[in-house]
Amino acid sequence: MTGTGERMHALVERLYPLCRSITGDGVRDTLAIVDEYVPLRVHEVPTGTRVLDWTVPQEWNVRDAYIADADGRRVVDFAASSLHVLGYSVPVSATMTLAELRPHLHTLPDRPAWVPYRTSYYERAWGFCLAQDTLDAMPEGEYEVRIDSTLADGHLTYAEHVVPGQVTDEVIVSCHVCHPSLANDNLAGVAVAAFLARELAERTPYYTYRFIFAPGTIGAITWLARNAERVERVRHGLVLACAGDRGDLTYKRSRRGDADIDRVMRHVLSASQRPHRITEFTPYGYDERQYCSPGFDLGVGSLTRTPYAGYPEYHTSADNPDFVSPRAMEDTLAVCREAFAVLDRDRRYVNLSPYGEPQLGRRGLYDSLGGRSDAKQAQMAMLWVLSLADGEHGLLDVAERSGLPFETVADAAEALHAAGLLKA
Amino acid sequence: MTGTGERMHALVERLYPLCRSITGDGVRDTLAIVDEYVPLRVHEVPTGTRVLDWTVPQEWNVRDAYIADADGRRVVDFAASSLHVLGYSVPVSATMTLAELRPHLHTLPDRPAWVPYRTSYYERAWGFCLAQDTLDAMPEGEYEVRIDSTLADGHLTYAEHVVPGQVTDEVIVSCHVCHPSLANDNLAGVAVAAFLARELAERTPYYTYRFIFAPGTIGAITWLARNAERVERVRHGLVLACAGDRGDLTYKRSRRGDADIDRVMRHVLSASQRPHRITEFTPYGYDERQYCSPGFDLGVGSLTRTPYAGYPEYHTSADNPDFVSPRAMEDTLAVCREAFAVLDRDRRYVNLSPYGEPQLGRRGLYDSLGGRSDAKQAQMAMLWVLSLADGEHGLLDVAERSGLPFETVADAAEALHAAGLLKA
Amino acid sequence: MTGTGERMHALVERLYPLCRSITGDGVRDTLAIVDEYVPLRVHEVPTGTRVLDWTVPQEWNVRDAYIADADGRRVVDFAASSLHVLGYSVPVSATMTLAELRPHLHTLPDRPAWVPYRTSYYERAWGFCLAQDTLDAMPEGEYEVRIDSTLADGHLTYAEHVVPGQVTDEVIVSCHVCHPSLANDNLAGVAVAAFLARELAERTPYYTYRFIFAPGTIGAITWLARNAERVERVRHGLVLACAGDRGDLTYKRSRRGDADIDRVMRHVLSASQRPHRITEFTPYGYDERQYCSPGFDLGVGSLTRTPYAGYPEYHTSADNPDFVSPRAMEDTLAVCREAFAVLDRDRRYVNLSPYGEPQLGRRGLYDSLGGRSDAKQAQMAMLWVLSLADGEHGLLDVAERSGLPFETVADAAEALHAAGLLKA
Structure with a gap:
């Protein structure tokens, strides 16, 4: 162990409490911290901007949110976890019975101790996510319900870090920064990407490497919309996500299935004799969905450990910093390093x-x-x-x-x- | 069970006694009965007509045929089974010893109770098919031998039924109608084709479906010769044969091997989890031989249950109506239905x-x-x-x-x- | 057994004692003996001739060579085996201590009774190859060391035998004749080639068959350099080597991997139900390296029994006539016969x-x-x-x-x- 795993884990822990979403100050604060590791160029795209088939939404911020019982005790409190508020909740301030409140409450009955992660980006709604155990302990009666959020014109924020290469052909490494207090999905990916960028800058690589830190879906779509010419220069790419759990590495092929990155990843994973899985492309998962949409069809694969939605802790409060390990993040980093070393010399x-x-x-x-x-x-x-x-x-x-x-x-x-x- | 299987079986039983051949009234009578189920357009093609490399042969009809012993008792009698006369036997009326008769007798020594099916379409001959047991019981001595047949200029008869679709591109379904009293080969195929045509007509399918009821080889060749322009519109096709025995379904690929029909049939058989076999194309079997000849090379596969010549009863008197089951025919029909549903929507x-x-x-x-x-x-x-x-x-x-x-x-x-x- | 195996083995035994190298009289004497079986056209190419990227080297001949001990007893003697002299040794005549001599001695410590085969074609050197046992028995002290060799301008010698066919398109059969007293590598290949040529001449084959007997690497390169136009007519080819050991047949594919010869050999080996191996092309081995170099990329595979360097006796004195069997050579010949019979009729x-x-x-x-x-x-x-x-x-x-x-x-x-x- 070089200590890199521990340093990446420390970054995960530092980013964990922030309330990220597809817009808002949580993303800005996250990028500001990452910038301490690798200098970022931050982009702010105004609400209403057309990006491909989509429109940049209003910006969402939350100052406070809670459900308080008749005694004023906060039984659900945003301050304890950013997961407690349904993403993009509109403001609410009301007193209501538990029966009235119940349709706005999201739990995981099968995992009664865990808080789920839920959002409602494109339909106006409000809600709370909480443990089923918490809900079960809430007596009937009246509750004070308050979400002090703003949903207003603002910006979508994303950032880039570029490691210049010998040629202007590019390799993109993309990771989503829109998930709130979830460690493996995707703070581990963000940490591995940041440390990978630092390493690559230690020499002049053959390709120019562009790291994209952007909210999922709308962020990748925004980047693609604003980089139509640059896309022509993207030769290879990797989406990094779920980079820190203790499961084996999983490489998901690009839509093409036989892109150079697909062959390189298969070779590196196989040659290194790591236990691993290679899976075929599916149009569901992370932002490879956007990079591999048929109009772009880029040679972009996705590297995770346990894949998308493949573990019980996925999108719950159990995906916390304990769920990710320094060793696993270091292993993910090592595979990226090995793969890019091959990619860079493959002529x-x-x-x-x-x-x-x-x-x-x-x-x-x-x-x-x-x-x-x-x-x-x-x-x-x-x-x-x-x-x-x-x-x-x-x-x-x-x-x-x-x-x-x-x-x-x-x-x-x-x-x-x-x-x-x-x-x- | 919807009763469709029983209705198809009833059709098989009704058609069974008729003496079909590649020409003659047995074919006409068969088509007349099928016409009660789906209206047919019947084509009569004169003897001597050149069809591709072939020539439409003379028409053959049998009124009576028998071998009678010294007591005048008919030991072999056409009235009992149309199999007893060698197909296309020229007339004969003679008294001869068993020794003289023997070269004209066809039996199955390994299956002594069964009568074989034999023909001599293109070489003038006469003969009888009988059980080895029957032959063994015939004492030496003189026999009256009589085949009251005519082999004369006439016509080759085939029929079509068309289900118009949304487009003029065609799917052909072809089954041979030239075999005499053999149930699985191919009255079951005829019955499934007729009921399939009825079902398809209940809606307007995407493709135009053309059902061809024609004598084997020469009939398909005649259809191809007379439909040179239509062949251009044939996108897919299926030859139906041996559609009623109790064995698993067998799909034989087109010569192309990866035609749409090949992929559809594989998908449907596999997705439905029926036990089945998929076999490669061979230039032996039923009329896929003609449709897939290299000049046409149509995307036509062949669906059977137990394949061509793959069961002991094949081309013997044991292929009788008991050998085919309503349930099996209904299953064959269902697979055709499912396959055409996919074919029709596959865009x-x-x-x-x-x-x-x-x-x-x-x-x-x-x-x-x-x-x-x-x-x-x-x-x-x-x-x-x-x-x-x-x-x-x-x-x-x-x-x-x-x-x-x-x-x-x-x-x-x-x-x-x-x-x-x-x-x- | 037809006796052919024994006749091929007799040829191997006759050729065995000669001191072959990439040039010199040993090659000429070898070709003179082969010429008694099939008439050869012998080519002499002068030292210094440019052949592709190479230059024909000086010609090497040895009259005598030995290491004699203080008593004048020859402890290592070229007369006993041509392997004892490092191929292309420059002359030496000296008295030296064992310590001084030792850097010039090559042994196989793991196989102490065997004499290795070593050469130094392109770097001037001298040396002896001997059994480790012999070396171990040599006391310290002075030795008379003598290699009476000449390394001087002369010629590189190779030969061809052509069996004219119905067409001028050619099949080449190539075997190296540069190895000294090694039986399987490649006197067995030479013997099989000679007998194959005799058989082919008994009828007029479809292709013209050209047999090339040439020193390894430089010989094949010389042939290619001098036959630029003929190479255009080479449709198929086979390099024959290690044709007589008791192992199973091994066919090594051409660089193309799916050349006609590859398919024919696979078919013949498989159809004949011989135990065998098919291996992929590698750019290491015999003269298929030259014929399959990317500029030529001929459809030339390599047939051996145990493949190149695949047996302990390889390139040692243990590869003697006892190591090859008449039956094995006859089997190799039979496979060539069967393969060319297919190749000749495959239209x-x-x-x-x-x-x-x-x-x-x-x-x-x-x-x-x-x-x-x-x-x-x-x-x-x-x-x-x-x-x-x-x-x-x-x-x-x-x-x-x-x-x-x-x-x-x-x-x-x-x-x-x-x-x-x-x-x-």
């Missing part, structure tokens, strides 16, 4: 001496003593690269066909390139 | 809002309450259709990729189409 | 009567008695050929799709062709 070369094998020996690339059967891996890698360097196969293809480590293959290609035997 | 749509997801909520197509993980099947189906509606994937593709029922997918597509989000 | 035909089935009966190609379910294989083969004769499928495709023997399919195609129903 198609053309063998400039394709008729017969070039004589590697006189170029100092080959052992001079013949007859032995233990040709070294580096030499085998050169032969494989020369054999497949026909402009159609990339180095990852070579690694997979040969069974050699990608690094060895990429090193061999560099040596051959330096010797003038390959062109990029 | 390729284009998503008119392909950049990001369209906002289904404001169109009333999506639940407003967010955060839950139990998105309904109908909503999932809409997302899948939108994701794959790129003009390349059809709704059956969507159903198979998503694992959702085809009906749900097709309903979702209709809802999206009605909302202006898809074009057909 | 693509076009059905000239593709609309419906042509009437085979009136052409005498079909039994006239109908109704039976035991259609003969020959008739089934005709139906299959007609069905798939669309110019895209070859007869091997037909055999594999139908499950019928290739010979039956090819005979059916000839009958149909003779009847005017197919064009080639």
Whole structure:
């Protein structure tokens, strides 16, 4: 352990109490904290702006919210957890019986100790989320009900961090920042993305890496709407979510199914012998839905540990900082690091001496003593690269066909390139 | 049981005694009975007509045929079964010894109680088919041998029934009507086809469905020869045979192997969880041989229960009405019904809002309450259709990729189409 | 056994003592002996000739070589085995201590009784190969060391034998002749090639078969360099090596992976029910490396028994004539014979009567008695050929799709062709 896992976990804990939603100060506060780790460019998009088929909604903020019993005791209190208020609740201030209140209360009867997460972004409503146990303990009678929220014209907020590369072709890493007090979904993803960005900036990568921190769905749609030209330059991408639970890694393929990122992730997960799952694209989940919509159809996959909605704690108060582990976040980070290392070096070369094998020996690339059967891996890698360097196969293809480590293959290609035997 | 199975079985029993062949009054009488169920247009094609590589043969009819022993007792009698006469036997009237007669007798030594079915359409011959037991009981000595047949210029007879659809593109359903007293092969197929035609006419299907009742090989060839232009409009087709035995359903793919009908049948058989077999195309069997000949190469598969020649009773007197069951015929009918329901709705749509997801909520197509993980099947189906509606994937593709029922997918597509989000 | 195996083994034994290398009289003597079996055209290419990326090296010959102890006793003697001298050793004549000598000695510590095979073609060096046991028995002290070799301008020698076919399109069969006293690698390959050439000449094959006997790597490269135009006519090819050990046959696919030769070898090995392995192409092994280099990318596979470097005796003195068996060589020969028989008859035909089935009966190609379910294989083969004769499928495709023997399919195609129903 390098301590990176613990530092990411500390970031999760720090972000956890904030009341995030698809708009509002919770998102701004979240981005301000992330900015301490990697400098962010924050974008504010006014309410009413048309973004693709959607419209940026009004901005929502909550100052206070509670249900108080006849004694004035707050039995449900927003101050205790941002989950307690139905997302995008309109203001309410009333006294009503439990019977009147009940249609506005959301619980999980099967998990009576947990508070669910619910929203009503596009239909005006108000409500509270609470534990079934809490509800069961509430006597009939009158309650003071108060949500001191504002739903008004304002802005949708998202941010970007760019690590410039050797080329302007881009890799995007996108994570949603709209969920309130839920740790795995998606503060763990935010933390891994921030630390990944820091690492990438330590060298100049081949691709330009763009990190997008945006509210789910409407945020990705807003980014896509405002970056029509940039989208042309997006070669690969990854949506990061649920990055910290203790389950195995899950990679969900892009809609294309055989995009470079799909092949790289499969290779890295398989070559590293981590237990993992690869799943096919479905049009449900996180913002890969938007990036892979058929008009864009980007090569963007999604990396999670336990996948979307695949654990009981999903979208409940049980998805708290204890649910995510430093080790798991560090493992997710490591896989991203390995995958981008492959992606960055995966090129198609053309063998400039394709008729017969070039004589590697006189170029100092080959052992001079013949007859032995233990040709070294580096030499085998050169032969494989020369054999497949026909402009159609990339180095990852070579690694997979040969069974050699990608690094060895990429090193061999560099040596051959330096010797003038390959062109990029 | 709706009683349909019993009604189909009654039709089989009624048709069973008739002496069908590739021409002759037995075919005409058969078609006249079928016409009581679905109106047929009957075609008569004169002997000598060139049809593709073939020529319509002379017409064959039998009035009487028997082998009588020295006492005048008929030991083999056409009146007992139309199988007893070798199909297309020329007339004979003679007295001969058993030794002289023997080369003209066909039996099944391994199944001594059964009478085989044999023909000699294209080489002039005469003969009798009888049980080995019968032959064994015939003493040496003289026999009166008589086949009162005519083989003369006349016509080949076939019939069509058309269920008009919304488009003139056609689906053909073809079954052979040339076999004499054999129930599964192919009176069961004829009965299922007739009842299927009746059902389809109850609504206006998308495709125009053409039912072809024709003698095997020469009949299909005649239809193809006389419908060169119509063939261009045939999009899909099914040859129905052996539709009533108690074995599992077998679908034999078209020569193309991946025609729409192949995919639909596989889907329906698999989705319905019926035990079944899917077999590859072979150029042997029923009239799929003709429809799938390489010059036409139509998307025509073949549906049977136990396949061609796959049961001991095949082409013997044991293929009698007891061998076919109402329940089996009803099951065959049901699969055809299900398959054509899918075929009729399987379209390729284009998503008119392909950049990001369209906002289904404001169109009333999506639940407003967010955060839950139990998105309904109908909503999932809409997302899948939108994701794959790129003009390349059809709704059956969507159903198979998503694992959702085809009906749900097709309903979702209709809802999206009605909302202006898809074009057909 | 026809005795062919024994005759091939006798050839191996005769060739075994010669000191072959990539140039020199050992190759010439080898080719002179092979010429007694099949007439060879021998090519001599001068030192310094540029061949693709390589240059023909100087010619190497050894008259004598030994290490003698203080008593003048030869403890290592070239006369006992050509393996004892490092291939391409420069001359040396010196007296030196064992300590001084040791860096020039090559042994196999794990196989102390065996002498390894080593070369240093492209770096000037001298050395001896000997058993570890021999080395262990050598006392410290002085030794007389002598290699009476010449390394001087001369020629590289290779040879061809051509069996003219009906067409000028060629099949090449290539085997390396550069290994000194090693029996399986590759005298067995040379012997099988020679006997295969003799057999092929007994009839006029369809393709022209060219047998290439050349030193490994540089020889194949030289042939390719000098036959740029001929390479255009090479349709298929096979590299023969390690053809005589007692292991199962191994076919290594061409770089293309689905070349005709790949499909033919798979079919023949599978249809013959021999235990065997099929392996994917790797750019390491024998001269398939050159023929399949990406600029040529010929449809050339490699047939061995135990593959390249796959047995402990590989490149050691244990690969002696006892290591190869007459039966194994005969089996390798038989597979080549069967494969070329298929290759030679595998054509693509076009059905000239593709609309419906042509009437085979009136052409005498079909039994006239109908109704039976035991259609003969020959008739089934005709139906299959007609069905798939669309110019895209070859007869091997037909055999594999139908499950019928290739010979039956090819005979059916000839009958149909003779009847005017197919064009080639």
